[in-house]
């Protein structure tokens with residue numbers, strides 16, 4: 410089952426799951442949802458939640474209607490509502506002993522590589538600390554031109570950056586149907602989509618759209634991003650109690666399968682780095698090892714240049730100074746200076762702390 414073998418799962422919840430048409434907060438639903446998250450954490454899954462609802466919560470507090478809200482006003486409303494939203498999560502999740510944190514992202518944070526890398530590092534550190542990040546778009550400062558506007562696409566970028574295996578879009582419909590199920594009785598739910606062709610796009614534009622900003626169109630856009638990131642995506646009915654458990658038990662939802670593997674997606678991303686932060690020169694033995702698909706070890710490194718941190722993109726050069734690979738360094742440039750030329754077993758002694766043994770792991774490296 411897809412969720413069972415996912416290590417990192419991003420879950421997006423729309424405003425209509427948190428607040429009903431009568432502006433009542435769906436407290437019971439959120440408590441049940443927290444149980445779902447608790448169970449996933451127990452199974453050692455790393456969870457990121459992308460939640461809408463800032464504007465809806467702000468409107469509730471101010472007794473305003475969401476319709477006809479002008480952008481500048483909606484920014485203030487979002488600022489008021491975001492804190493209410495997080496408060497709601499905090500008081501609900503604490504009952505399940507789940508620690509949460511808040512991250513507000515703008516479009517630039519996900520589209521600019523450096524910022525995206527920073528975001529990834531923060532996700533990883535939060536996982537290590539045992540916290541579940543809850544993300545929303547930073548509506549308070551984003552203007553229309555530089556705004557996602559819908560959390561479906563934002564969630565797919567978050568899935569891509571975090572290296573998620575699955576993105577779950579909890580909607581108020583079970584998934585994508587062959588026809589509008591409210592009109593056509595024999596409409597069928599599409600269970601698995603490998604290729605988003607013209608027919609699928611057409612169905613998506615005609616299908617029942619939910620209350621939120623996105624509708625089915627932005628979900629298809631999100632699916633396309635996921636397909637190229639090696640991430641599965643599922644649209645499922647979030648209105649039901651224990652929606653994640655329902656996906657696992659009943660699987661009545663629409664899955665979009667990735668077009669490339671997560672590893673290939675990661676490698677593509679590594680190779681497309683615009684500005685590697687440094688370079689390392691390696692000897693012939695290490696060069697040969699790289700060609701055989703092995704990781705880069707400290708022993709084969711002759712020289713380091715540039716100043717870089719752990720996780721930064723770097724170039725790998727052969728003895729003649731021509732680029733032979735690119736990758737993400739597991740050490741900072743300062744650390745590499747201390748360990749280069751040495752056997753991996755000596756690293757701990759040289760640095761005085763426990764670290765990885767490869768300077769660039771094979772999964773983080775692409776030959777050029």
Ligand code: GLU
Pocket residue numbers: 424460461462463464465487545546548558559560561621622623
């Ligand atoms: N960021 C918006 C909010 O919190 C929601 C965007 C969406 O509906 O996808 O209200």
